[in-house]
Structure formats: structure tokens, C-alpha cells
Amino acid sequence: MVEHASVIRNDFLRHDMQFPHVWCPGCGLGIVLGSLIRATAKLEIPKDDMVLASGIGCTGRMPAYVDFNTLHTTHGRALTFSTGIKLAKPELTVMTIMGDGDATAIGGNHFIHAARRNLNITAIIVNNQTYGMTGGQYSPTTPYGSKATTAMYGHIEHAFSIAELAVTAGASFVGRGTVHHVTQLDDLIGKGIRKRGFSVIEIISNCHTNYGKMNNLADPVAYQMWMKEHAVSVKKAAKMSVEELEDKFTIGILADIDKPSYIEEYQKIRDKAAGAGS
Amino acid sequence: MESSSEKFLLQGNEAIVEGALAAGCCFFAGYPITPSSEIAELMSMRLPKQNGTFIQMEDEIASIGAIIGASLAGAKVLTATSGPGFSLMQENLGYACMTEVPLVIVNVMRGGPSTGLPTSPAQADVMQTRWGTHGDHPIIVLSVSSVADSYEIAVHAFNMAEKYRVPVVLLSDEIVGHTREAITLPPGKPMEVVNRIKPSVPPEWYVPYENNSRGVPPMADIGSGYRHHVTGLMHNAKGFPTSDPQEVDTFHRRMQRKLDNGAMEIQMSRGFMLDDAEVAVIAYGAVTRSALRAVKMAREQGIKAGLLQLITLFPVPRAALDSVLRQCRAVLVAEMNMGQYVREVRAVNVSSNVKQLNRFDGHLIKPDEIFGKLMIL
Ligand SMILES: Cc1ncc(C[n+]2csc(CCOP(=O)(O)OP(=O)(O)O)c2C)c(N)n1
Ligand code: SF4
Numbered sequence A: 001m002v003e004h005a006s007v008i009r010n011d012f013l014r015h016d017m018q019f020p021h022v023w024c025p026g027c028g029l030g031i032v033l034g035s036l037i038r039a040t041a042k043l044e045i046p047k048d049d050m051v052l053a054s055g056i057g058c059t060g061r062m063p064a065y066v067d068f069n070t071l072h073t074t075h076g077r078a079l080t081f082s083t084g085i086k087l088a089k090p091e092l093t094v095m096t097i098m099g100d101g102d103a104t105a106i107g108g109n110h111f112i113h114a115a116r117r118n119l120n121i122t123a124i125i126v127n128n129q130t131y132g133m134t135g136g137q138y139s140p141t142t143p144y145g146s147k148a149t150t151a152m153y154g155h156i157e158h159a160f161s162i163a164e165l166a167v168t169a170g171a172s173f174v175g176r177g178t179v180h181h182v183t184q185l186d187d188l189i190g191k192g193i194r195k196r197g198f199s200v201i202e203i204i205s206n207c208h209t210n211y212g213k214m215n216n217l218a219d220p221v222a223y224q225m226w227m228k229e230h231a232v233s234v235k236k237a238a239k240m241s242v243e244e245l246e247d248k249f250t251i252g253i254l255a256d257i258d259k260p261s262y263i264e265e266y267q268k269i270r271d272k273a274a275g276a277g278s
Numbered sequence B: 001m002e003s004s005s006e007k008f009l010l011q012g013n014e015a016i017v018e019g020a021l022a023a024g025c026c027f028f029a030g031y032p033i034t035p036s037s038e039i040a041e042l043m044s045m046r047l048p049k050q051n052g053t054f055i056q057m058e059d060e061i062a063s064i065g066a067i068i069g070a071s072l073a074g075a076k077v078l079t080a081t082s083g084p085g086f087s088l089m090q091e092n093l094g095y096a097c098m099t100e101v102p103l104v105i106v107n108v109m110r111g112g113p114s115t116g117l118p119t120s121p122a123q124a125d126v127m128q129t130r131w132g133t134h135g136d137h138p139i140i141v142l143s144v145s146s147v148a149d150s151y152e153i154a155v156h157a158f159n160m161a162e163k164y165r166v167p168v169v170l171l172s173d174e175i176v177g178h179t180r181e182a183i184t185l186p187p188g189k190p191m192e193v194v195n196r197i198k199p200s201v202p203p204e205w206y207v208p209y210e211n212n213s214r215g216v217p218p219m220a221d222i223g224s225g226y227r228h229h230v231t232g233l234m235h236n237a238k239g240f241p242t243s244d245p246q247e248v249d250t251f252h253r254r255m256q257r258k259l260d261n262g263a264m265e266i267q268m269s270r271g272f273m274l275d276d277a278e279v280a281v282i283a284y285g286a287v288t289r290s291a292l293r294a295v296k297m298a299r300e301q302g303i304k305a306g307l308l309q310l311i312t313l314f315p316v317p318r319a320a321l322d323s324v325l326r327q328c329r330a331v332l333v334a335e336m337n338m339g340q341y342v343r344e345v346r347a348v349n350v351s352s353n354v355k356q357l358n359r360f361d362g363h364l365i366k367p368d369e370i371f372g373k374l375m376i377l
Helices: A028-043 A059-065 A077-086 A100-106 A108-117 A161-168 A180-192 A208-213 A220-228 A262-275 B012-022 B037-050 B060-072 B082-090 B089-097 B125-133 B147-164 B176-180 B245-261 B288-301 B318-327 B341-348 B365-373
Strands: A050-054 A067-072 A093-098 A123-126 A172-180 A199-204 A229-232 A249-256 B006-011 B025-029 B053-056 B077-081 B102-110 B117-121 B140-143 B166-175 B178-184 B229-233 B269-272 B281-283 B306-309 B312-314 B330-335 B355-356
Touching: A028 A059, A028 A093, A028 A123, A028 A220, A050 A077, A050 A123, A050 B166, A059 A067, A059 A093, A059 A199, A059 B229, A067 A077, A077 A108, A077 A208, A077 A262, A077 B060, A077 B355, A093 A100, A100 A108, A100 A123, A100 A161, A108 A123, A108 A161, A108 B006, A108 B060, A123 A180, A161 A172, A161 A199, A161 A249, A172 B037, A180 A199, A199 B125, A208 A220, A220 A229, A262 B037, A262 B082, A262 B102, B006 B012, B006 B053, B012 B037, B012 B147, B012 B176, B012 B288, B025 B037, B025 B060, B037 B053, B037 B077, B060 B077, B060 B082, B060 B102, B077 B082, B082 B089, B082 B102, B082 B125, B089 B166, B089 B355, B102 B147, B102 B176, B117 B176, B125 B140, B125 B166, B125 B312, B140 B147, B147 B166, B147 B176, B147 B178, B166 B176, B178 B281, B269 B318, B281 B288, B281 B318, B281 B365, B288 B306, B288 B330, B288 B365, B306 B318, B330 B365, B341 B355, B355 B365
Parallel strands: A050 A067, A050 A093, A067 B229, A093 A123, A123 A199, A172 A199, A229 A249, B025 B053, B025 B077, B077 B102, B102 B166, B140 B166, B281 B306, B281 B330, B330 B355
Antiparallel strands: A172 A249, B006 B178, B102 B117, B140 B312, B269 B306
């Protein structure tokens, strides 16, 4: 039984200094923030031991609102900063939040290598199928044929599937959720953080202001209904044909494997080096 | 390298590693590139022995990102590269300037632009070290001319990074990096090791970017109980984004002030035979040695020549340069590029007689060449 999404913890937010936030009314990022707060509160990790790093974009603004150790880095590079933090202080819980452009265009190389390396970091990728902050240009997840401010004649590139990319690159835990399926989202984020090794949570979210406006989803509620109609659980998808899955995406847990994390592997290196003499 | 001093035959690149470790470096992230790779290789052997961490990242952008993260978490950090990699690091270097993160980047210079001359020396990245990343920003750039320097200046580089919360670029070149020379380690006179100042107030009073008189706010490690926000956006004293003109102005002035306050110790140079000099060579890096030889040759011919070796290139050691420029009838700036640092020298004293000698063909400037120029200054 999954619990229903509970009320968020007030003391996890920087009320006194950072609100109102910069996001558009109705943006899915608010839901992601709520989910992140609920998921982390449940883990009962002291705030002093939690790190939230981001890159640049609407998504990248999230850390400023959260009362953890927070970091707003450069576009695409958040995982590299998180790598340094985690290696220097493995006892910290390090989460990295990125937009789809941030994580898979400019930061695509860092993303696949972080997954391959399997350092204990949780990567949360908010996939709104566009570059929100810069005004709706196409991103690596913009669907073929849709419109963007740099593809007004229709987009001719094919989209990445972020979660599948993470699985192939070697992440230990991969989940996909949406801002419509909030209870599941809380659960996925919590599982991702608890996982030893690199975990990825892809979150389908709405940028109705930019992507939606150009693609008949200008209303955030209609956008969320689109998510509801197009999401299929991993379990159900396994029984569906390729044709049936044509315009659908799967949600749930796509990978959950156990292998030694980078931290454990590096400790072995230290032990060997110490034994090797000078 | 155990307790009692011993003589070693080391490369400049190896001496940088020894200096970095002596200064307390415990984290290295890098990506292989000639002629700097020996630094990464040696670090991968040495760091895990002393509970430190080495990681080879997917590129140089990731390397500097990782060392910034590790430094924010309290580690003393290093990366090493050469021209192409240094170019890739520029954006995150600006982030480190903006967020005042102590770190050291070694650039073992090779011929450029682009892939250029991977195995030949050059000094053509000098202006890039100062202005490579966008926007006004503080930075310290040091240069090494020998194996002994590589050790000693590496220690200074870490000390300055920690003391002023600023990135330090340590410029070496293919010649210094690969030349083997005898060096005594640890050095006869032990070197001071400086650590960043941490906050002493309770966390609720901590102002991460406070505008104090030194211009350098105490730095709390991530995870030490002082939760705060770090952003590359322009930020106020509390660390949160701002576009308030007063706060933006205050930030830039503090950046300037923190290095101005430390000018005396930051701006390092060495004078050779300058006391009665009428002409002088100004040099840095590998060229220093040719210059010293040339100055001695000139002295043998009865010419009162001297040498000013610049260790700190930025902030420009104005006082030392100005005194030489005032004293000498003419100076010669010798460098392995098409004339970069000579502009800084001219700017120190526009009415002085500054000549230049440049070589940019992948070869060291020879003593004879400098001597020849000195004879007709
Ligand atoms: C190096 C660099 N290139 C470009 C930009 C401009 N930029 C800012 S945010 C952004 C894209 C944001 O899109 P995404 O990562 O999908 O996040 P979203 O805003 O949709 O949350 C771009 C291109 C930048 N800040 N830095
Ligand atoms: S532009 Fe899009 S992603 Fe950004 S806040 Fe508005 S709706 Fe959200």
C-alpha cells in the first residue's frame, strides 16, 4: 500500500528569504519541489547532511528554496560538482536536480559518465520537453513533429528517452514518474535516495507557458490530463504491443540493480595503495 | 618522501605534485593531456595512499566541476591541464571566482592555438589566464621556472587560494614540466601551510559572503552545519541572487579589495643583479634561465645588466616592475609568445623604454638571443 502524499514540511523551505518563487503559476516544478520535500522528510536525514545541487534553468532554481546545503552551478555541469562533493564527503546525501536540456544536452556527457561510474548520487531530471527558462527552444526530449521557438516548422529530430538512457549507461536505480502521479513520485524519489549507487528519477513535467503554448497544451490542467492519458505503468507496458505503446511512456521503476558503488570501489584502491608501500 | 631531507631527481611536473601534497592537497580531478599528464598519473598513485582522492573525469569541464565541489566540501584541490583543456575550464573557472572557491589549476603550457604543438613549449596562454573567463573577476596567476620553483610555488599557490578564497592558476610549460633536476625534499627551510578560515560564529549568525574588512569571508564546508546557498548568479552577502545595484557594486569592489589588501605577499618576483643595473631583462617561466645566463654574459662584457623574474603574473607586480622601469634606461621583456605580458609591463609606466623579444616557433629563447638584444638596448 502506498501512502497518500502528506503535507510538506515547512521547515525544509527557506520561507523567510526566498519566496515568492520565480516559476509560472501552474508549473509542474512546484509539484516536484513538494514531492522532493516529502520524500526527503521521510528519510529522517538531518538537513545539515543533505545537499541539493542544480544546473541552470527553471529547474535549476529549485535549490535556493530548500533549506539544505544548496548549490546552483553552471548549465549542464551540476553532476560534476556533486561528484566532487560526494567524493570529498561520502557521508552526505547528495541530490542533483536538472532540466532535460541541462542533463541531456549540454550535460549529456556528464550524465552518462555519472551513471557509468555509479557514485551514490540521486539525479532528478525534470523533463518538460523544452528549454523552459530561455523561452521554449527545442531540447533533446522535444517530440518529433512538435513545435518549439527554434522549430516553428516542426521538429525534425528524435527525442531521447532519459530513463532508458540511464539504464543503458549503468545507473543502479532508474525510475520515471510524472507530476500528475504524485504519490508514486514521492515514492520513487525516496527509493532513489536510499539506493546505494547512482540513481535517476526522470519526472515528466509541464511547461505549459512555453512548450504547451505551442503544442495545444497551454492549460496546465489539460497538460496534466495528457500525462494521465499517456503514462503506462512498467508492469502494464510489459503486456502491451509496440503499436499500443506508440505514443505512450512508461512510469515506475525501470531498473533496480545491486553493484558496488564508486565509494566502495575507491576504498579498495586506498587499501591497495596503502599496502603497496612507497 | 619521508621525514629527513633527501635529494631527488624530479621533473617539474613531479615537483608540482610534491608541492601540492606538502600544501595539504587531498583531492585531484583531471583529464589526460600532454604535457601535463604526469601530474595526474602521479596523483593517482599518491593520493589514495594518504586517504585522499583521485578521479579521472570525462573531460576538463567535469574536472574543474569536481574540484570545485570537493573544495566546497572542505578539501584542498588541484587539477592539471594544458591549453585545450584550460580553454574548456573557463566557464567553471568563472564560477569559482564568483563563489570564491579556493582551488589550484596547473596549466603546463604548449604551443597553440587549438591542438597546436602538443610537445613543444610556449607561454602563449598568459593573457587567457587573466581574461579567459567572462566578466570582471579576481584571479591569481603564478609561474614557475625550474623544478625547485615547481615545488615551492605550488605550495604558495595553495596557500594563496586558501587565504584569499580565489582560484590560482599555476603556469608551467613543456620545458619546466619535463626537465629533470635535483631537488632536496622536504626543502631545508620548511614552508608554512595556510588553511582557509572557517566561521567561528553559530550557524544562525553565519553570513557566507559578508563584506568584512579583509574582503575574505570565512568559508564553511558543506556538511559542517552551516547550511547556505552557493550560486553563480550575482548574490548578496547572504548568498542569494540579487540584481540590486548597490549589492552588485559592493560585490565587485570586495573582489578587487581582497587581492589589493594582500598585494605585498601575493605579488612575488625575484631580482638578480639589479642593484646597479642600467638595463634589465624581464622574464618568467622557462625563459628566466636563458635570461639569467644572458645577463651574466652581458656583465662579463661590462654591461650593467640585471634580471627581474616575475613569479606572480597577475595581479601584476606593479611595485617591483615600476622600480626596475624607473631605474633602468631600457628593459627587455622576453617571452615565448607574440608579445603578451609586455603590454602589462608597458602599462605600468607608459613613459619607460620597453623592448620585446619574442619567439613563438615552439623553441625556447636562447641566452645568445637575449644577450644579442641586451648589447644593443
Ligand atoms: C553555457 C550556457 N549556455 C546557455 C545558457 C542559457 N540557458 C539557460 S537555461 C537553458 C536551458 C534550460 O532548459 P532545461 O535545462 O531543459 O531546464 P528548464 O528551464 O526547462 O527547467 C539555457 C540554454 C547558459 N546558462 N549557459
Ligand atoms: S517557463 Fe515553463 S518550466 Fe519555467 S517556470 Fe514557466 S512553466 Fe515552468
